[in-house]
Amino acid sequence: MAETASAETTGAVSGGLRSVLRLEGLALFAGMTLLYFLWGGPWWLYVVLFLSPDLSFLGYLAGAKIGAWTYNVMHSTVIPLGMLTVGFGFAPPLVLSLALIWLAHIGFDRALGYGLKYSTGFGFTHLGKIGKQANG
Template sequence: MTTTTTTTAATTTAADTPDDLTAPTGDHAVTHVPRDLWTWTTPEGRVLSAAAGIGALTAATLLGGPATWTFWAGLIGPDVAFLKGLGEERAGQGALPRSAVGLYNGLHNPVAPASVLALGLATLSQPLVVGGLGWFAHIALDRAFGFGLRRPDGHIH
């Protein structure tokens, strides 16, 4: 009698495999990876992100951006999250402290600047439009350079 064994290879997708295979396990395991629908994880997506960021930056500049505080607040403001965790323990090189992850992800969610931009357009408020464009440019350029949302352990998603 002959026994035949069939082995099937398991297929994994990007959703099944974490980007950082050295992510901590046990008590420090990543339990939730933030959903980031932005296309920055592909070369084409990075080019699209760069184009969107440069377009938003150009539009904000043409609307008088560099002369307004809302332009600079939108452009630099989202990185205030880096200040939140100063002096705290990090999960590794390049990671944010866990306490700063929620603020960072909230400030780097494109829904927020889109809302500011929409409110500015609805109320014809140049400062809000410029601030929303600056904020959107920040997020788009971050994605173009490969900086996405952060996982709960502080590493880039």
């Protein structure tokens, strides 16, 4: 009998908890976009930079392990939250704008179900399988 992979064996969250994490992503996206609006950052910068963290996909050209690492660095909240703290604390406008845009992007991706990647391949995330892997 073939064993099917469960959330416990793949490391992916499932069920209602997955929905909660995706809603958190939506809240992060909406909150950071609202803060950006209130901050008065230039919208041309938001539009130009919003998808820039996805350039980390290029890491997959060097293999799944490096691709997952580069994607996860650019899609973890650690660096932009540090930048946000510096931005609010010392008010350098560009740092604050970059942090808000970056966090909005991360929230948008998480709301869509694009989680942090495992080194087994692009389609294997902490929020479950995506792409061709989701159907397989």
